Amino acid sequence: MFPVLLSIVLAILSMVVPSTAQGSPPRGCGSGLLSRYFYLCDLDSAWGIVLETIATAGVVATLALMIVLLVLIPWVPDQRKRSHIGIQFVFLLGTLGIFGLTFAFIITNNEQTCPTRIFLWGVLFALCFSCLLAHVWRLIRLVRTGNGPSAWCMLAGVVCLTLVQVIIAIEWLIITLVTNSYTCTSAYTQNDFVMILIYVLFLMAVTSLLSLLTFFGKHKAWKKHGAHIFVTMLFSDAIWIVWIVMLVKGNSQLGHRPIWDDPVLSIALVSNGWVFILMYIIPEMCYITRREDLTEIIDDGQPVRTNMYKTGVDNRVFSPDEPGQVNHMNVKPSAPPKYDNTIPMKPYQSEKEFTIPRPHTLVNGSSHPYEGYYGRQSGGL
Template sequence: MELLVRVQRSNGSRPAGCGSALAQEYWPLCDTWGIVVQAAAGLGLVSCAVLMLVLLLWSACVSRRRSSALAALLLFLLATAGIFALPYSFLIALSAQTCPVRVFVFGVLFSMAFGALLARGLALLGVALARGWREVGVAVALALVQVIVATEWLLVVLVQDKRTCQFSQPEFAMLQIYVMVLLAAALVTALCFLRYTWVTYTYSDSGQMHRQNKVQAALLVLTLLLSVCMWLVWITLLTYGNHAMGHSPLWDDPVISVALTANGWVLLLGHGFTQVHFMCKRNARTKDPPLDFTGWTSPRAQPAAPLDLKTGTDNEGFQMDADARRGKDVAWSGIFMRELSAEKDYSIPRPTTTNINEPYEEYYEHRV
């Protein structure tokens, strides 16, 4: 009964959308805020699934040097999809089934998402540790640390102490310390990359690529800044604000559910959709038409001239001298010539003297 009090409404009444046979721990599912959270989280989950499906279908057209970035983006979208699925475990009352999800999966999914953003920032800065497939390895390794932390916490607190999933909100917040360290490190890395894009310029990159790096850095910083703000808000409300306002048991789960959904959309819009757009745009720009080597592979084969054109050489004397010294086994260097119309004047205008008839008359008169 103690667990059911956490989700009981302030007036003790059943929400209008809940049936009489629905247990009290499921009442938030049919409450107004619960329906809004479910709709937003469900739409985000479907968006992540569609993006991952599109990337998997599109991966056949991506060159191999892009496969590592594609795998890192898929890992990030997978973590974001899990974040959108987490609010359902907080909409239902805390129980033996939802407790491991809240304690274990919460930190692991966020560590995977923020670890992927940290690895992406290191890769954009050119750090050798996160180049190529090592970017995916760095993101997975950072998430495994939180897996170890959450597993140890579950074993020590819940198994050794024989507590039936009872923990305070400050304990839950302290469990996310490593995730907050990852978030801070990712933000610092993104700020370094943003500074790098504004103070440096390499002539090996085109202007369009340089502008894209600036936009990508700005979006990465904005995404992480908004995530930091959301984490500060829900941790403050969970550990102090709700208790100070007198809504501590009742508002705890709604605060985390709303924070999860909002943070998921920030990650999806700020990094998920934009990275897919940048990746498709970059791949489309690298698709150049194949080169035409006609006349290069077989030097003796001369191209057929059009019917109304004549052939000629750009420097006949040089060509004859080269043929005489190197033999006739040289590539044909002729050019096509077209008859000029007599009605048009193709002469180059030159300066004229004032004495048109006898231009050198004065010169001959003053000869010594």
């Protein structure tokens, strides 16, 4: 996986032309355009045009998925699956921001784009990985017990986890730009950029490890959701390892620093955004509307009744009468007992047989015509 990603990155980086951002406007750009925007329209250095096209397609796809996700809410049969929609919608908001942030890295780094890069990169990825971590936390409970925390608990966890990265980014900007009176571009180094993202790397590591725990449990229907997150984190980890290695060491060793720094970061944003869509959101949207069976097979092979139920009432008017089948239309529901009897009731059984008495003649001096009736057979005289 890593060699494939690295070869793709190098293929796109081969389109970079060092002299495009300076001098006269390149081919494809207007004469009055500022040099900081040259990569958006330069036909000779096509990496900017390629990445902005892919990022624009990602923005359109994310907006469409947000609308579809809202439309699918009434069609989700299981309330437990419906609880995931809230964090998935927030996850799509973070993905939309990631695609939009790509344009800040295609534009040349300056005093306007530098704070945006430093602040939004960590915050947006912290938001997305916090959503995945909250989803993993709930899936671990669902796989083991069949129930999990509510949607509001997950959203509160996402907000708290994201605020940590917000505080880290604000502190760095305040210390660098206000306290030390440095300009952002002069204080902005590759190593500092990676150091600000240590908390995001921690979220990624925890989410990757916890996603493995979703494969162990008796409720197998939820394991496929854990597999989506595991695959998403696997590709995301690979992307982050590649761009960090290229940014910190690879570009300098290849002799292309700082020309390749912005293209590497732009490629990382676009590729990770599409991994979020293709590996997580689209598979999840396919499964949340699927009606599961009423029984789930657990690990030891025994069926377990789930909380799912069929909606609607079966129409038995036209059901054929079969031998041994009870006609439900003619059976009246029994009224609930008025009092709760604590003494168990047994059906009354007669110990003696009662029949209509028959007159008979006196035998052996009997004084009463019905003497000896009780206990006689019904056919006796």
